[in-house]
Amino acid sequence: xxxxRELPPSLGTxxxxxxxxxxxxxILVAVQSVYVDPLPPTIRLDDCNFSDVRSFTCGxxxxxxxxxxxxxxxxxxxxxxxxxxxxxxxxxxxxxLYYEGNHLIGYGxxxxxxxxxxxxxxxxxxxxxxxxxxxxxxxRGQGGPPxxxxxRRILGGLIEEVxxxxxxxxxxxxxxxxxxxxxxxxxxxxxxxxxxPDDTGNGRIWLRMRRRVPTYRS
Amino acid sequence: MSLVFGGLYLLQTVAKxxxxxxxxxxxxxxxDNNRKRxxxxxxxxxxxxxxxxxxxLEVTNMPAxxxxxxxxxxxxxxxxxxxxxxxRVDESEFSDVQAKEQAEYRRKMKEKAQHFLRLxxxxxxVYDLLLAANKAWRSRVFRGEEPFDLKVDSTLRNLFAxxxxxxxxxxxxxxxxxRHNLCDDKLTPLVGKLVVNSDNARRVYLTWESPAxxxxxxxxxxxxxxxxxxxxxxxxxx
Numbered sequence: 001x002x003x004x005r006e007l008p009p010s011l012g013t014x015x016x017x018x019x020x021x022x023x024x025x026x027i028l029v030a031v032q033s034v035y036v037d038p039l040p041p042t043i044r045l046d047d048c049n050f051s052d053v054r055s056f057t058c059g060x061x062x063x064x065x066x067x068x069x070x071x072x073x074x075x076x077x078x079x080x081x082x083x084x085x086x087x088x089x090x091x092x093x094x095x096x097l098y099y100e101g102n103h104l105i106g107y108g109x110x111x112x113x114x115x116x117x118x119x120x121x122x123x124x125x126x127x128x129x130x131x132x133x134x135x136x137x138x139x140r141g142q143g144g145p146p147x148x149x150x151x152r153r154i155l156g157g158l159i160e161e162v163x164x165x166x167x168x169x170x171x172x173x174x175x176x177x178x179x180x181x182x183x184x185x186x187x188x189x190x191x192x193x194x195x196x197p198d199d200t201g202n203g204r205i206w207l208r209m210r211r212r213v214p215t216y217r218s
Numbered sequence: 219m220s221l222v223f224g225g226l227y228l229l230q231t232v233a234k235x236x237x238x239x240x241x242x243x244x245x246x247x248x249x250d251n252n253r254k255r256x257x258x259x260x261x262x263x264x265x266x267x268x269x270x271x272x273x274x275l276e277v278t279n280m281p282a283x284x285x286x287x288x289x290x291x292x293x294x295x296x297x298x299x300x301x302x303x304x305x306r307v308d309e310s311e312f313s314d315v316q317a318k319e320q321a322e323y324r325r326k327m328k329e330k331a332q333h334f335l336r337l338x339x340x341x342x343x344v345y346d347l348l349l350a351a352n353k354a355w356r357s358r359v360f361r362g363e364e365p366f367d368l369k370v371d372s373t374l375r376n377l378f379a380x381x382x383x384x385x386x387x388x389x390x391x392x393x394x395x396x397r398h399n400l401c402d403d404k405l406t407p408l409v410g411k412l413v414v415n416s417d418n419a420r421r422v423y424l425t426w427e428s429p430a431x432x433x434x435x436x437x438x439x440x441x442x443x444x445x446x447x448x449x450x451x452x453x454x455x456x
Contacts, residue, residue, distance in 0.1 A: 074433070081360070081430040090353070092360055092437055111437050114361070115450055118441040125454030129436040169454065174436045193453075198435055199362060206435055210453075 034187050035147050038156035041096035041108060045076075045088050049097060052104050053077055053084075058134040068176035072134035076107055084109065084132070093131055098154055100139070105150050108133035108158045113172065127170040128162045128213065130155075152184075159188055159211070166215035174206040185209050331400035334391060338408055341388055345415045348377055352422075359429040362438040371428050378423040385416040 045053065053076045059065035065073060076084045076095070084107075087093040093111035097104060109131045115124040135151045143149040162171050173190060175182045190209040198204040352374050358364040392409045395401050432438050442450045 081427055082433040113436055115440040115442055118443050124450050131434040131436040
């Protein structure tokens with residue numbers, strides 16, 4: 001539950017007196033406010049289960065997918081060299097699928113990003129990233145109260161996995177500025193780092209959000 | 219009488235042995251002195267038998283009986299005994315030569331096998347290099363560190379095909395060395411590796427897919443512009 005130590009104090013509402021030990025109470029309250037029962041990333045995307053994601057959508061039911069929703073669904077469905085399957089196969093990312101019974105409820109991914117000086121190619125550092133994560137249309141908003149919803153539990157499981165590995169000092173997310181989920185991420189300890197223009201020249205701007213990996217030791 | 223015909227047969231056989239045109243002559247030809255000496259002994263034996271060298275070859279025309287005295291017979295026996303002994307010595311020497319030649323042949327084959335073993339290891343190493351180069355290039359393209367280049371793409375693909383084409387003759391040669399136990403079992407596991415690598419190379423070649431830039435911005439290398447270097451360094455300094 002390293003995540004909880006990173007939460008802003010405002011999220012924890014302790015009623016204990018100043019002299020009494022408080023951390024446990026604060027943590028408990030914080031857990032209940034963000035997520036419970038994180039889903040650990042265990043089932044990797046591969047050639048065998050790729051058919052499960054071929055028709056993946058993450059937009060609202062009976063509605064056209066938004067741009068940021070298309071990003072998420074097209075990446076996981078792409079069998080080509082720029083998609084999720086290839087990224088996993090080449091060791092560029094780890095893509096995990098989550099199931100409820102036989103039904104795919106969503107996916108998540110973990111990767112590493114290198115920062116280089118554009119002038120001389122020198123490596124400045126590396127950060128962990130969550131390239132994309134999404135909940136299948138049929139399971140959006142499902143699971144119970146907010147802290148039990150699949151989206152939060154998947155995200156919580158991914159963050160805890162990154163904390164457990166403690167491979168890099170930061171965890172980054174690239175979020176479409178219009179994606180309402182940008183308001184959810186601060187609950188998980190993310191903050192806006194900057195706005196980053198997509199380097200493919202497509203004119204898109206990404207909101208880069210960062211979260212310190214508390215377990216990381218250089 | 220049987221002794222005479224036996225002797226004649228023996229002489230013919232010896233003649234055949236020393237005949238440079240006979241199939242075994244190559245072995246005896248190594249020792250000219252022996253050949254000369256045996257030739258002389260044959261002539262002597264033929265003289266004893268009252269036969270000429272030419273008539274000795276006409277075995278079918280030989281008279282059924284040859285009048286010989288006791289002394290002659292004893293002399294013939296002695297001479298034939300000597301010839302038999304000499305032949306045993308020659309055979310023994312021949313075996314030694316043969317053994318030495320075989321040992322030398324085996325030594326040379328082992329030398330060749332060792333050379334082949336090194337070549338084989340290098341050949342397997344080339345595949346590992348090829349795999350690493352392919353992976354590194356794909357990774358650079360995927361992360362946007364290098365633009366996709368069709369020339370590099372086709373070169374790499376062809377290299378896998380060329381490597382795979384050579385792998386079958388290499389395997390056959392390796393299996394020959396393994397069969398003849400010339401590499402002290404060092405080749406056996408390498409042959410297994412070759413078979414696996416060959417299958418992989420064929421699969422890579424046949425299912426070749428050119429790399430492309432990652433569609434997820436989070437998996438591309440961040441090229442930090444000059445005006446943001448300080449901020450980026452601070453990020454990692456904390």
